[in-house]
Amino acid sequence: MKNSKKLQKDKVEIVVLTKEYLLERLENFLLIEKLCFPSSNCWSEQNFLEELPMKWSFSKACLASENKMKDNLVGYIFASRYGQRKAHIHRLAVHPSFQGRGIGSKLVCHMIAEVLQQRIAKITAESIAEKTRVNTFYRRLGFVELQRDETLRYLSVKKKMLKADSFHAVNDKGTRCVFSLNIHIHRGNKSSL
Numbered sequence: 687m688k689n690s691k692k693l694q695k696d697k698v699e700i701v702v703l704t705k706e707y708l709l710e711r712l713e714n715f716l717l718i719e720k721l722c723f724p725s726s727n728c729w730s731e732q733n734f735l736e737e738l739p740m741k742w743s744f745s746k747a748c749l750a751s752e753n754k755m756k757d758n759l760v761g762y763i764f765a766s767r768y769g770q771r772k773a774h775i776h777r778l779a780v781h782p783s784f785q786g787r788g789i790g791s792k793l794v795c796h797m798i799a800e801v802l803q804q805r806i807a808k809i810t811a812e813s814i815a816e817k818t819r820v821n822t823f824y825r826r827l828g829f830v831e832l833q834r835d836e837t838l839r840y841l842s843v844k845k846k847m848l849k850a851d852s853f854h855a856v857n858d859k860g861t862r863c864v865f866s867l868n869i870h871i872h873r874g875n876k877s878s879l
């Protein structure tokens with residue numbers, strides 16, 4: 687359901703997601719998971735707490751002061767670095783009452799700003815192939831869909847580097863769409879996945 691009401695700028699805050707913050711409010715994260723994903727695909731406590739490179743710098747939470755929920759948490763992005771110069775979005779979710787109001791885009795943009803400081807050249811993200819609205823969301827932000835060969839290469843790299851099985855994120859049957867955003871850094875080499 688699309689919410690036509692835009693949130694006022696001063697009522698939304700994007701904050702760095704620390705492990706301490708997550709642990710204190712784990713139940714709120716688990717609730718948003720339940721509301722956003724089918725139970726077969728919901729993240730567990732273990733998924734949220736998995737340690738990955740740069741995770742606690744790249745991951746962000748969105749707080750909205752008009753939210754009636756405890757603690758104002760309305761969305762989050764979990765991301766980490768892999769390889770030398772790549773980052774991956776593991777999870778992105780916005781409470782359904784707050785979707786369609788620019789929060790998802792804000793979370794991704796803040797994460798991009800953070801990875802830029804680490805000279806990351808490529809960001810990848812996944813979507814279930816049928817989730818066309820999510821795919822539109824990523825395309826609008828400049829992500830492009832990987833072709834089949836690139837997707838298979840990506841899956842094998844990801845399996846090795848990210849302990850991906852525990853994130854339920856890799857599907858060898860090819861039913862996932864993988865998106866990638868190349869970031870142009872003026873000084874330095876190009877990344878290749």
Ligand SMILES: CC(C)(COP(=O)(O)OP(=O)(O)OC[C@H]1O[C@@H](n2cnc3c(N)ncnc32)[C@H](O)[C@@H]1OP(=O)(O)O)[C@@H](O)C(=O)NCCC(=O)NCCS
Nearest residue numbers: 722777778779780785786787788789790791819820822823
């Ligand atoms: C995908 C998601 C993170 C986008 O966040 P958002 O705050 O709704 O996105 P924004 O408001 O910044 O952008 C809205 C655009 O995203 C797309 N979109 C995708 N899913 C949407 C949804 N359920 N509601 C509204 N817009 C959605 C649309 O293209 C929309 O553009 P439009 O408003 O012109 O129709 C959010 O809808 C969500 O949590 N979905 C469920 C969980 C999920 O599938 N996560 C992604 C895979 S990990």
